[in-house]
Every structure is written in C-alpha cells, then in structure tokens.
Amino acid sequence: MSTPSTVGPVDMMDPTLLSDPFRGYSRIREQSPVARAVFAGSNTPIWLVTRFEDVKTVLSDHRFVNNPANVPGTDAPNLRDELITARGIPREYAQYVLDSVLDADGDDHIRLRRLVSRAFTARRVSELRPRVEQITEDLLDRLPDLAEDGVVDLIEGFAYPLPITVICELVGIPEEDRPRWHDWGKSLVDMRPGAVAEPLRAMVTYIQDLIGRRRARPGDDLLTGLIRAHDEDGDRFSDTEMITMVLTLVLAGHETTAHLIGNGTVALLTHPDQLALLRSDPGSAPRAVHELMRWCGPVHGTRIRYAAEDVEIEGTRIRRGEPVMAMLVSANYDPRRFDDPEHLDITREPDGRREVHVGFGHGLHYCLGAALARQEGEVAFGALVRRFPGLELAVAADDLERQLLPGSWRLARLPVRLHS
Template sequence: MTDPTQEPRFLQDPYPAYAAMRSISPVRPVSGSGGHRNYLVTGYAEAREALGDARLSKDTAAFFAGKGSRRRLHPAVAHTMLAGDPPQHTRLRTLVTKAFTTGAVAQLRPFIARVTDELLDQWPAGGTFDFVAGLAVPLPVIVICELLGVPQTDRPDVQRWSAELFAAGKPDVIDAASHSMADYMTGLITTKRRDPGSSLLDRLIAARDGDDHLSETELVSLAVLLLVAGHETTTNALGNALLALLQHPAALDRLRAKPDDVPAALDELLRFDSAVSTATFRFTTEAVELGGTEIPAGVPVLVALGAANRDPARFPAPDQLDLDRNAAAHLAFGHGIHRCVGAPLAKAEAEIALRAVLTRFSRIRLAVPADRLEWRHTRLVRGLTALPVLA
C-alpha cells in the first residue's frame, strides 16, 4: 500500500487517511521513498509498544552503513542523541535533562512571560496578524537561544536553518542547512571557550572539557539538537492549538472566561493535533510482531504519533476536541527513553502564550477560511506556515 503521507491532501488533514489505515490494520507495510518497504504504525497501543521496544533501534549510522547514501548531512546532525541507543543515548541525555526539569523550567517562566508580552505588544490593535510569524515562531526561538547563549544578532539565521532542516522533498536544502547549523555551533563553541558564560551550552562545554567524556562531535551535535528541537515542536504546537480553539468556539469561550484552565486543557490540545506527526527514525534489529503483524528484521518502522492520538480504542470520539477529556497519556511528546526531553519547557511556553493571547485579545478570530491555511511541507512535523488572525 502506498504511504498516505506522500499524498498532497495529507498535509491539510491527515486524520481520515490514518483512520482508514487503522481500521484495516494498526500496523501495515507502506511504500517509502525509492520503493523501499516501511511499516507504518497508526494504533495507540501499538505505537506505545513500538516506542518502548528496545528491538526497534534508532542507530541510523548502523542502519545506513554500506548502503551508499548520496546524502551529505553534517555528522553532527545525522548522528544526534535522537539517532542512538543506550548506553550512548543514556549518557548524552543525562547531560541535558537537568536543564529541562520542572524546577528549571519554573525559573524560566518570568522570562517566557516577558518575551510573550513584548511580542504581543507589537500586534496591531484591531488588525490582521500572523500568529505563527508574530508569536509561535519567535517565542520558542528566543527562549532556547537565550538558554543556550546564542547572540540575538544570530537568531534569524538559526531560525532559517532550522526551518530548512525540515524541508521535505528537498534533500539538498536539508543537507546544506545541516552544515550551516553545525558550522555555526562549532564557531559559537569556540567563542564561548574564549569567553565563558553561564548558559546551558557553556555547561555542556565544561562537560566536554571536564570528566564527563563528551567528545567534540557529541558536543556540537547536542548543541544543534537542542537548538532545533528546542523550538520546532513548540512553534507547531502553538499554531495547532490556537487553530483548534478558533475552530471550536465553545472551547475558546471557555478558556477566554477561565484562562486559568489553559494548563489543564493543554494535553487535550496536544492530543487533538500533534505537533510531531511521525516519530523519528527507527528500524527493527530482529523480526518483531506488532499489532498482529510480523515485521522483518532491518526494516524502518514509522510511528505515527498523530494517528495514535486519534485512535478511538484509546480516546473515544477522538476527532472531537473535549477539554474535559483526560488526555495525559497522549503521545505528542513520544514515549519511553526517547520521550522529548524538552516537554516541560514546551508546555510552559504554550501555556503562557495561549493564556496571554486569550486574555489580551478577547475577540480573536480567523482572518481567512480554515481551508485556505497552508501547512508545512514536511511529514515529520505538523504545523502551519501562517495563521492569520483578527485581533
């Protein structure tokens, strides 16, 4: 069966295709690029099982070794923490986890709130405004750049390279962006070694130069990963969440009247339209039975997080936005040892931003019909290129 994520209409609304596939089988083969066979997971139980199964490796270097790929991704981008298994993954994740604990994120909340207010101050009173360009993109970029110590003058370049890394169907653009980003971070690390500060990147440099056995390549790779992953998910989550509310007036009115309910509503908003459509690359190291389907060894497995979050076997009436639903078990941030390490920061940014928008702009509404909105041309993440609103 052809991979439905290859269809143009899939970007606009992937959920009917996911539902159709799931109704036949929650795990089934699909044709990937170049005619290679992949397996697509659309069921919740099967997705959760796959995300926690150690027989599904993320070691991309091992998978592609000897396959003669023509890609020229920078090694620091091709072999990140996301592309490895324990014990290497465990060691690298331990180095960054402390920066994203609930306590650490709580200390960032005043900064996040201040940046949010400064960005919203630029909205034209009573005019049309692009929520994506005006808040959903710059807020998480500013926050993660501040956390890593990226100078303000460099942030537009960082933002552009990050977007290019997700340019589906444009391998040359992706490869070039990977080198630009890695070269930039290499230079920033050199600068920080000469003039150390107190940022997260400075602490990672200290780990590299100290006793934590972090190689130079791993240092650059971690820096790139944190920079990109630190804002991509949040940007898409913010746009998807606001669009969902604008399309569901009762839910929007409820949160307008009770903005303190925004934190409790976040899990349902994340479930309803996941910012990450498909989990990052995995492949079977041995034959695996999943959802009654036998998957051979050495085959890529695509875990569709967005599909899993709309599985009626786990979330009744999944196509309805229900703010009273207990959606805490959603898979928008993944599951298991590779669950998004920055999830607490992403949720804090989304909460603060949505609360501020709903509080300050009580009449916010779509400026164009929803079917005219354009979605990003990438099958890994799901997000809007723009969200015009009337404030």
C-alpha cells in the first residue's frame, strides 16, 4: 500500500521550481522521496524518484522499462504519446523521437547501441582529443571578433560550436550544413504547440537526403558505417532506425555538452576560489568536469520509465504500468551520498577516472557519449581559463537569461567580457 506523499502533486512547470530546481527538488527529496507530479502537456500523473540510491535503482533495475509497450499484462498510459500530441508533432514523424536507442529496451537497445558504440569507446575518444583541442583553439581565436562593446555571447560563440562541430565531424554532417542543426536543436525545445513540427520534418528530410549522398560517396564517418550495416542486413537495422539514430546522435551529442560548458563557466566565474584552483592546476580539469556535471549539470530528469511490475520504493508502491522519472538533480544533491552537496568543490573527486554522480545517468542507458562530453568539457574549460585569464560575466549572475524547461538547466545566452 502506498504511503501518502508529504507534498502535493508537483507542478513541474512551477516557475519557482524552474528558476531554482536545485533547491526545489532537494526540498521535495527531503519531504517525499517518491512524489507525485504533473508533467507539462500531460494529464497522466507521474512518480518522481529523488534520492540517490533510489534513482540508481530506477535506472538499472529490469523492473523499469523505457517503452510502455513492454509492460506486460496491462495497457500502460503512454505518456510519450500524450506529450507528442500536446506538442503538435505529426504522427508520421513521432516515430523518430519516440523509438530511438534512448527509448528501446532489452535486445533492441543492445542491438542499436552496438551499432554505434565503437565510435565512443575510451580509445576512440582519446584519438579524437587533438582534433577537439584544435577546434577549441580555433573557436577561441575567433571569439574576440564576435564581441560587441567588449561583450560576447559565450553560448553562441563557443559552447555550442565546439560540440556540434565535433559530433558533426564524427557522424559525417558537412560543415556547410552544421548551422542548420544548431537552429533545429534550439527549435526542438520550444514548448509552444506545433513549434517542433516543421524543424523535425526538415531534419528527417535532410538525413534522408544525406544518406543518399553518402551512399553515392562513402566517407570515413559514422553515417557511412550505419549505411553499411543497413545495406548488409536490412532486417537488423531499418531505414527508420538509421534516420532516428543520426537524429539522436547529432542532437544528444551537442546539446548537453553545450549547456555543460555554459553552466560550468558561470559556476567557475561565480566561485573565484574554484576558478583559481583550476587555473593553477590544469590537471584538475577531469575532476572539475565531474563536479560541474554534478553541481550544475544540464539534465535534471531522465526520460520516463514505466514499472513493469509493482515495485516498492521508500515505502511507496509504484504499480505496474505507472510512469516514473528519476530526478538526477536531487540525487546529485543528496546529502546521504555527498558531503555538503550545495558546496562546489572541483577537488571533490579523488581522481578524474571515477564518477560517483549520476549526471550522465546510470545502468544500461548510461550516456553513450559521456566520455566524449567529459573530454570536450576538460578541453573547453582548460583552454578558456588559460586564454582569457580576465574572463568575467557581463551581467550579474542572477540576471542571466535561462530557458525555463522542466527537467533541464540551460542558458539562453551567456554574455561575458574576455579581458585576455
């Protein structure tokens, strides 16, 4: 029998919660470790799981699945379909956002993940580092030219271009087409009904055309490998899955990293002691990235999971078929796991190889590109503080404009003065 929540249903669009999710979800965690909530665009209530160990359970336990169709013996409410309808996405395009490797379970998930996992191994990512460093230096070289009255938007001038260039080169998106992906990515977080439909159509059409071009002229890129896997065994990898994979890799491969760089830069600039530590010890960058991902990571809530059977967490029974969201933001601030969690400490990790936070998720769906994102963060923060030792915010931290989206933490822009 479920224990009554000590907080009322959480409105995930509550402006107070959106403006300070770190303290907001921490309060919810302490009052009700498993809380009812209402998600934007849906009438179906969901469970929020907020404590560190419980979040890890939801993300690794086979009793929770990503696809509601895999819940046995019941018609689970398909929250994903409700959200697609609410956002005005045409049904013929919904499959490209509902049926990705991020949403698959079991053998389907393993099959899809294996198709691209070689591109994101530690060895492959290490081989990419010189190119990541070169892209970073080139972008920082051009940054002063983008300034107006001494102020430059670090999101547009650096945080976005770095990861989108890296992932597009890896996947095989031509340089001249990359600005379109940046625009499309921004459009996908527009919460207005119908705002996503046209960008999604454009992306699918573009990928279909690019697949045709790459078939005619293969390259040394991930897309060529996906085409080869499809053509050699079309029963194993469908046309729709190939388009969806490209869409997922490009968008997931730059959006999160861009906002990690943006959020992390603000954190360092508003904590001069931590900035000084990083500047005095460039070798601390791997540990700094871990801590920044914990302290101000851009992803606060995971994709919806569904209980495949009745599961009890912290005295609350989550019934078969009910939707669940694991709250990374509250887990990463859980004092049961972290000493003084609200304190930013880039030396918190004993070394740069360990990862005790859940900023990149946990379990089988742990972020495929985590190693690449960490590397891009290490290079970006290290180069930024070295090249611009006088870097400072051009507005007060409280005046920074954010995109207020449930489950994420993103800057709309980041005006800074370089002072090289």
